Amino acid sequence: MKHNIPVQDYGQLASEMADAVSQCVHCGFCLPACPTYNLLHQEMDSPRGRIILMKSVLEREIDLEEAVPYIDHCLGCLACQTVCPSGVQYGNLLTPFKAYSETVRRRPAEERFSRWVTKETLPKPARFRLATQVAKISKPFASIAPTRFQAMLDLVPEDIPGAERLPSTFPAQGKRQAKVALQVGCVQQVLAQKINLATLRVLSKNGIEVVIPSAQGCCGALALHTGDMDTAFNLASNNLDNFPKDVDAIISNAAGCGSAMHEYPQLFKGSKYEELASLFAEKVIDISVFLTEIDLEPIPPLENQLKIAYHDACHLSHAQGVTREPRELLGKVPNLSLLPINEEDLCCGSAGSYNLEQPVIAQQLGQRKIHNILDVEPEIIVTGNIGCLIQLQNHLNQKLQNTDEPQLNPPVMHTIELIDQAYRNEL
Numbered sequence: 001m002k003h004n005i006p007v008q009d010y011g012q013l014a015s016e017m018a019d020a021v022s023q024c025v026h027c028g029f030c031l032p033a034c035p036t037y038n039l040l041h042q043e044m045d046s047p048r049g050r051i052i053l054m055k056s057v058l059e060r061e062i063d064l065e066e067a068v069p070y071i072d073h074c075l076g077c078l079a080c081q082t083v084c085p086s087g088v089q090y091g092n093l094l095t096p097f098k099a100y101s102e103t104v105r106r107r108p109a110e111e112r113f114s115r116w117v118t119k120e121t122l123p124k125p126a127r128f129r130l131a132t133q134v135a136k137i138s139k140p141f142a143s144i145a146p147t148r149f150q151a152m153l154d155l156v157p158e159d160i161p162g163a164e165r166l167p168s169t170f171p172a173q174g175k176r177q178a179k180v181a182l183q184v185g186c187v188q189q190v191l192a193q194k195i196n197l198a199t200l201r202v203l204s205k206n207g208i209e210v211v212i213p214s215a216q217g218c219c220g221a222l223a224l225h226t227g228d229m230d231t232a233f234n235l236a237s238n239n240l241d242n243f244p245k246d247v248d249a250i251i252s253n254a255a256g257c258g259s260a261m262h263e264y265p266q267l268f269k270g271s272k273y274e275e276l277a278s279l280f281a282e283k284v285i286d287i288s289v290f291l292t293e294i295d296l297e298p299i300p301p302l303e304n305q306l307k308i309a310y311h312d313a314c315h316l317s318h319a320q321g322v323t324r325e326p327r328e329l330l331g332k333v334p335n336l337s338l339l340p341i342n343e344e345d346l347c348c349g350s351a352g353s354y355n356l357e358q359p360v361i362a363q364q365l366g367q368r369k370i371h372n373i374l375d376v377e378p379e380i381i382v383t384g385n386i387g388c389l390i391q392l393q394n395h396l397n398q399k400l401q402n403t404d405e406p407q408l409n410p411p412v413m414h415t416i417e418l419i420d421q422a423y424r425n426e427l
């Protein structure tokens with residue numbers, strides 16, 4: 001598509017935005033893959049429509065405010081990028097566009113407040129833990145809270161585990177195969193430290209020494225995807241400074257964090273951190289991929305056949321291109337079978353903080369996903385991202401609460417928890 005974007009006016013990432021626009025041939029192949037087009041049936045809520053909207057804003061043909069509602073509806077799931085035959089890097093347009101738009105407009109007060117609450121709690125584990133306690137007490141009053149805050153309260157689990165510190169290193173059992181660093185995730189370490197503990201046990205069992213840098217912080221994903229580039233830059237540079245350089249890999253067990261850390265080279269383009277960011281990102285690897293690349297200790301056979309449904313987190317499948325490896329890893333558990341689910345490429349509506357910012361669309365996608373999953377009657381639901389895990393559990397709970405019919409109630413767990421439990425004969 002031809003464009004007249006004055007790239008000199010939009011900073012470091014302007015050429016990537018312009019490239020994405022110029023590669024789009026307007027074919028529309030991406031429309032059926034797009035969750036919001038699927039739900040809202042509007043061209044402007046499709047990838048192609050959004051590309052034209054962003055192009056028109058950047059060319060100063062339309063006012064930013066005309067485009068913002070449709071850009072805000074976008075989940076950033078990148079399903080459009082996966083299916084695009086022209087190789088349009090939609091993410092290279094969306095992320096810098098959001099950053100630009102946040103610098104030139106002022107959101108309404110309620111949005112600013114809820115974004116501030118998210119920014120000041122989710123990436124800060126101690127505050128987030130306190131906030132979850134307050135939210136738990138406030139849950140009975142959810143119906144009188146504004147919609148955005150209702151969504152926040154809905155997502156707080158009934159049982160919030162107590163704080164559990166991780167060691168600074170976790171030794172390898174037997175002959176050491178490699179030394180890695182673990183990124184522990186800010187939300188994950190409060191709501192599901194058990195995922196990190198399972199990761200440590202499985203890595204150790206397989207001869208991997210793990211370092212857990214105590215000064216690591218948030219990966220910056222939430223800031224990056226809400227257009228707050230300064231915060232993302234600060235958080236990411238903290239990680240560049242504090243992760244050890246002498247490790248073979250940086251393990252991520254949260255798809256959203258892994259995807260954001262792969263974006264560091266783009267974030268630091270043109271800065272003094274550019275080379276360091278590239279070296280860092282090259283080492284970032286999802287736990288499921290890492291475990292398929294090493295000599296994995298055999299997993300003992302399950303006593304009984306187990307049928308599970310695997311949900312692809314968009315930030316793993318579309319953003320990192322990881323779909324085969326989690327299935328291959330789960331396939332190493334003898335007597336486990338994977339059930340194919342309908343619309344498996346469709347986002348569950350979690351998408352970082354999307355289910356807080358766009359609760360109506362997120363609710364519809366969550367309901368649709370859990371319906372598709374329960375349709376195949378799995379005994380366990382498995383996914384590779386804490387955000388998806390919370391979203392799926394929330395919608396499973398809602399389904400159980402809203403019916404008197406007998407319903408399946410399979411546990412929802414992370415891929416690595418299932419592998420850990422299989423090793424420990426707990427399934």
Ligand code: SF4
Binds near residue numbers: 023030085
């Ligand atoms: S599939 Fe790709 S080229 Fe075709 S309209 Fe969508 S983004 Fe543009």
Ligand code: SF4
Binds near residue numbers: 045047050077081090
């Ligand atoms: S990122 Fe997802 S929601 Fe946004 S345009 Fe692409 S497919 Fe649609």
